Amino acid sequence: MTTKLKAKSKRPLKIKEELALYTPNFSLKQPDTIQEINNLDSNLSQHFHSKFLSQSVLTRQHVSFQANKTRPAYRWYKFKEAFSASLVEYLLSKYHISGKILDPFAGSGTALFAASQSGLDADGIELLPFCHRIISAKRYLGNGLTSKDIAILKRWSDEKPWAKSAKTIPLNKIKITDGAYSPNTLNAIEQYLASISKEEPKIQIILQFALLCVLESISYTRKDGQCLRWDIRSGRQLGGKAFNKGNIPTFTQATSSKINEIINDIYERNLSLSFDKKPLQGNINHFKGSCLNVLPELPKNTYNAIITSPPYCNRYDYTRTYALELAMLGTTEDEIRDLRQQMLSCTVENRAKDLLHINPKWAQAMEITDRQELLQSILKYLDDQKNMGVLNNSGIPRMIRGYFYEMACVISECLRVLKPNGLMFMVNDNVRYAGVSISVDTILSKIAEELGFRIENILVLPNGKGNSSQQMGKHGRVSLRKCIYVWRKA
Numbered sequence: 464m465t466t467k468l469k470a471k472s473k474r475p476l477k478i479k480e481e482l483a484l485y486t487p488n489f490s491l492k493q494p495d496t497i498q499e500i501n502n503l504d505s506n507l508s509q510h511f512h513s514k515f516l517s518q519s520v521l522t523r524q525h526v527s528f529q530a531n532k533t534r535p536a537y538r539w540y541k542f543k544e545a546f547s548a549s550l551v552e553y554l555l556s557k558y559h560i561s562g563k564i565l566d567p568f569a570g571s572g573t574a575l576f577a578a579s580q581s582g583l584d585a586d587g588i589e590l591l592p593f594c595h596r597i598i599s600a601k602r603y604l605g606n607g608l609t610s611k612d613i614a615i616l617k618r619w620s621d622e623k624p625w626a627k628s629a630k631t632i633p634l635n636k637i638k639i640t641d642g643a644y645s646p647n648t649l650n651a652i653e654q655y656l657a658s659i660s661k662e663e664p665k666i667q668i669i670l671q672f673a674l675l676c677v678l679e680s681i682s683y684t685r686k687d688g689q690c691l692r693w694d695i696r697s698g699r700q701l702g703g704k705a706f707n708k709g710n711i712p713t714f715t716q717a718t719s720s721k722i723n724e725i726i727n728d729i730y731e732r733n734l735s736l737s738f739d740k741k742p743l744q745g746n747i748n749h750f751k752g753s754c755l756n757v758l759p760e761l762p763k764n765t766y767n768a769i770i771t772s773p774p775y776c777n778r779y780d781y782t783r784t785y786a787l788e789l790a791m792l793g794t795t796e797d798e799i800r801d802l803r804q805q806m807l808s809c810t811v812e813n814r815a816k817d818l819l820h821i822n823p824k825w826a827q828a829m830e831i832t833d834r835q836e837l838l839q840s841i842l843k844y845l846d847d848q849k850n851m852g853v854l855n856n857s858g859i860p861r862m863i864r865g866y867f868y869e870m871a872c873v874i875s876e877c878l879r880v881l882k883p884n885g886l887m888f889m890v891n892d893n894v895r896y897a898g899v900s901i902s903v904d905t906i907l908s909k910i911a912e913e914l915g916f917r918i919e920n921i922l923v924l925p926n927g928k929g930n931s932s933q934q935m936g937k938h939g940r941v942s943l944r945k946c947i948y949v950w951r952k953a
Contacts, residue, residue: 535728542571551577562767567754593788600672605743632656651714677717758876772890774809808865811858916950
C-alpha cells in the first residue's frame with residue numbers, strides 16, 4: 464500500500480492570516496478570570512462524569528517507556544515518549560481487538576510490534592526519519608536472523624572491525640549537535656560508519672540501529688524535556704547550575720554492549736529466533752510523513768482500532784531532543800526546520816498551519832472546535848496574558864490554538880478510517896500554562912463526541928502529574944490528570 468502525498472505550499476503565513484485560521488465566526492462571552500475558566504472546566508467535567516474511570520491496574524510506567532526497560536527488543540532504543548508494549552497488550556485483550564490497527568503517531572513502533580505479536584496487522588504513520596530506521600531494523604530482527612547473520616553480528620561485537628579501519632565517513636554536522644562528542648568518540652563513529660557500509664544491506668540496517676541506540680549515552684548530552692542538556696565537559700553549557708552526566712562510556716564499550724544485547728534478546732539455544740520471545744505474526748506497514756498529510760489519503764472504514772499517543776501540548780520539540788539521531792542520518796538544518804513545522808503544533812516555534820488548504824473537508828472539525836467554550840475561553844485568557852507581557856513565551860497561545868485545531872482534524876480522520884464500531888485509544892496529558900489548567904482530555908473528548916464518536920471511557924491513572932517548578936512557584940501546585948481516552952465509532 465502506497466500513499467501519494469500532495470505538494471503543500473511552504474509560504475510562511477503572515478500574522479493576520481494565522482489569526483484568521485483560528486478565529487471563530489461567532490461571538491462567545493469570554494470570561495476574564497481563571498475562576499470563571501475553572502467553572503467552565505467543571506461543567507465540562509460534569510458532562511463526562513460517568514465516563515471517568517479510575518484504573519488502578521495501570522501505572523505511569525505503562526503509559527511511558529519505563530515498562531519497556533525490562534522487555535527484550537522494546538528496550539533496545541530508549542524512546543522516552545513511547546508508551547509500553549504491556550499497555551498495548553492490555554488494551555487489545557481487555558477490549559477484544561481483532562483485525563487491523565493504526566497508530567497515526569507511531570514513534571518507534573511500540574503499538575505496531577505489540578499488535579503484530581498478537582497476530583494483528585498494523586499500520587503506522589510517523590514524521591521523524593530516525594523512527595523509520597528504528598522500525599525497519601526491528602522488522603528485520605523480528606522476522607528472525609539466520610545463524611550466519613548472528614555470526615556476523617557476533618564478529619562485530621568481538622573483533623570491532625571499525626577500530627582497525629583507516630577509512631571514515633564524516634558525521635553530518637548541524638549547529639545544535641556541534642561538540643556533542645569527544646574527539647575520540649567522534650572519530651570512532653566515523654570509522655564505524657565507514658566500516659558498516661561494506662556489509663550487506665540487512666546487516667547495515669541492524670548495525671546502524673545499534674549506533675542510534677547508543678548515541679545519547681556516548682555524547683555530552685542528555686534528553687531533557689524541551690531540549691538537549693549539555694554536560695559541562697562539552698564546553699557548551701550556557702549559564703545555570705553546572706551539569707555533569709557522570710560516566711560516559713567509550714564508543715567501543717557502548718556499541719559492543721548494545722550489539723550483544725540485541726543478539727541475546729533474539730537468540731535462543733535451539734536457534735529459534737524471535738522478537739521478544741514471540742514471533743511477529745501480523746504485517747507491519749509504516750508511512751513516512753505527517754499524519755495531517757497521510758491520514759486523508761488512507762481509505763475509509765479500514766481499521767478495527769487506533770492505538771496512539773500524540774505529542775502532548777507541552778512545548779517539547781522532538782527535532783531538538785532527538786537532534787543527535789537526526790544529524791547521524793544526514794538531516795540538514797533546513798530539513799530539521801521543515802520537520803519542526805510539519806509536526807503537530809506542540810512547541811512554541813510551530814507556525815499556524817492552513818488546515819483548510821491541506822484538506823477543505825476539515826471545515827466541520829474546525830467549526831466544532833470554534834464552538835468549544837472552555838477552549839476558546841482559555842485561548843482568550845492566554846491572549847490577554849500575552850498582550851500584558853506576562854507570558855514567559857509569546858508563542859504559547861498560538862501553540863495551544865494550533866494543537867487543538869490540528870487534533871480536531873486528526874480525530875475527524877481517525878473517525879473516517881475506523882470501521883463501524885471500531886475503537887480509538889489515545890494516551891495524553893493535561894497541561895497548565897499561566898496558572899490555567901487545560902483539560903486536554905475533556906476538550907478533545909467533547910470535540911470527538913461532536914464529530915461522531917461515542918465516548919466509552921476516560922481511563923484515569925491513579926496518580927496525577929505535577930507541574931513545572933516555574934508554574935508551582937508562581938501559581939501553586941495542581942495535580943493534572945493523565946488519561947487514556949476510549950472512543951468508539953458509532
